[in-house]
Amino acid sequence: MERTVRSRVLIAALAAAGLLLGGAPSPEAEAAPGGPGAAGNEVVTWGASQVQLDEPGNFEDMTVRNLVHTSVGGRGLQVTLSNTAGEQPVTFSPVTVGVQAEGAAVVPGRQHQLTFDGESSVTIEPGETAQSDPLSWTVPADTTLAVSVHTEGDTGPVTGHTFANQVSYTASGDATDDVSGEAFDGTIENWYWVEALTVQPPREASTLAFFGDSITDGVGSTTNANLSWPDQLADRIAHSRYVHRFGVTNQGISANRLLEDGIGDAGLDRFAGDVLDEPSVSTVFVLEGVNDLRWDVATSPEYLTDAYQELISEAHAEGVCVVGATILPFGGSSRWNPEREEIRLEVNEWIRTSGAFDTVVDFDAVVRDPDNPVEMDPRYGDEDHLHPSDEGYTQMAEAVDLTTLDCDRAG
Incomplete structure (x- = not known):
């Protein structure tokens, strides 16, 4: 590749x-x-x-x-x-x-x-x-x-x-x-x-943290190819005018949930240690919640939106910008049903319109099938209908506006 x-x-x-x-x-x-x-x-x-x-x-x-x-x-x-x-x-x-x-x-x-x-x-x-x-x-x-x-x-x-x-x-x-x-x-x-x-780049720089589950971890991407969406975003940065400006830490854990322990502590509990305690963090991308939906941990939108607001408050208290990412469609995968889909849609609308996040990246809009929006576009989804493919992760990385990587909240 x-x-x-x-x-x-x-x-x-x-x-x-x-x-x-x-x-x-x-x-x-x-x-x-x-x-x-x-x-x-x-x-x-x-x-x-x-x-x-x-x-x-x-x-x-x-x-x-x-x-x-x-x-x-x-x-x-x-x-x-x-x-x-x-x-x-x-x-x-x-x-x-x-x-x-x-x-x-x-x-x-x-x-x-x-x-x-x-x-x-x-x-x-x-x-x-x-x-x-x-x-x-x-x-x-x-x-x-x-x-x-x-x-x-x-x-x-x-x-x-x-x-x-x-x-x-x-x-x-x-x-x-x-x-x-x-x-x-x-x-x-x-x-x-x-x-x-950790390293010390040749100019003042900061750390971008990516916080989430297996989708942030890159499950479904080609082994040994460094094609998770954070990897591909780092590649974009390295070949842009922002080179030397940002390092990347991927704090995704496969099967992790925001509200309850699973593989790893609940996202709410690990956020400070995994993200805010890292050196020079300026911005964190938050893409987590699909496992809470799939396992009925979040049985109403408020479970997730309240949790997001808690993460945002913690980050802002440390001068860290928060980018909210909409939850990807998972129709066709195991554990999808119309009730969970309705909660996903309501949560995504809140992410887009609440103004709670410093910036929003609409991954749902990027990868969904326009003819069947409860599922990922076949060009972008893995066979399990839950994780993106290499091309899906590429589309996600390309959707991030590099000019919004640092909202300069610490300044």
Whole structure:
């Protein structure tokens, strides 16, 4: 696809110019506890919500190579590891980051070991996170990085992100320094323990947060292609006059609900931690509610509209702009019925007309079938009639007006 080709060309060019990261730490690229990154402020270039994964806790003495895709580039890369859903301390030693070459391989000679308060090992207590020391080289935008973590001892219940739409890799023992990828004989489609990557872009910038469920998470898009609508919007930004202005964190959780716990805490409960506590957040897109409708958690429009107003109040109190997104049609999918459809229509009309949000993006209008508006247009919907296809996510990303990304509420 065009995006993948563009990314490969970028990686090749950066490699030729010697700008890719990796290899044994060189003096100019070593981690510096508390050291400087760049002239700009810290923003999230990649992020994912963390939940307790349904794993047996069998990651003793193993390496997980998590592949994650950056949005904005910058210096001072820091990686946040999470044990927020764990039940016992987890020790990681060592942890490395490099640019993916292909599969589990990283660009030879261009990988770095991370440190935490100057140490190569870090133990994270249950419910806690740890952020690595900043590295003093430039991380490219729109690039897939490999964050490799080696676990010491039994990990217990695993913290991570389910349905990554990205294949990552596992190996026995400490394979963090393996650039060939040959030691990685297992594949996974979750992210393990990696919560966020932050950088300092070359100019003042901010973080865009995307808050929602599986539709924000990109379920239904092609694996390894970075085609969720937040990914595609980040791609638009990177090729616009707003380049270097925004980093992106995707806080969508598949099957998440706004009003009740499910996979992950209820949206109302996780909003502050997953969105407002992230560095330099200026704007959050809110697209959540379809699972509350499908499971009869929201049995009247007010359940959702009241919840939206609560999120808006929390965000505005922190100087954060809120973009409201209309709920996509889900006719033809399991759990659709006329009563739920009527609530969806009323909620969407409130989103469009209430004036509660700083800006509105009408995804319903973008992807619905004009001849049968209770369903998605066949060109834009996945076979399950609930999630968009790659093209549907493209239409959603294209529907966002880039001039409205920051309402400057903090100013």
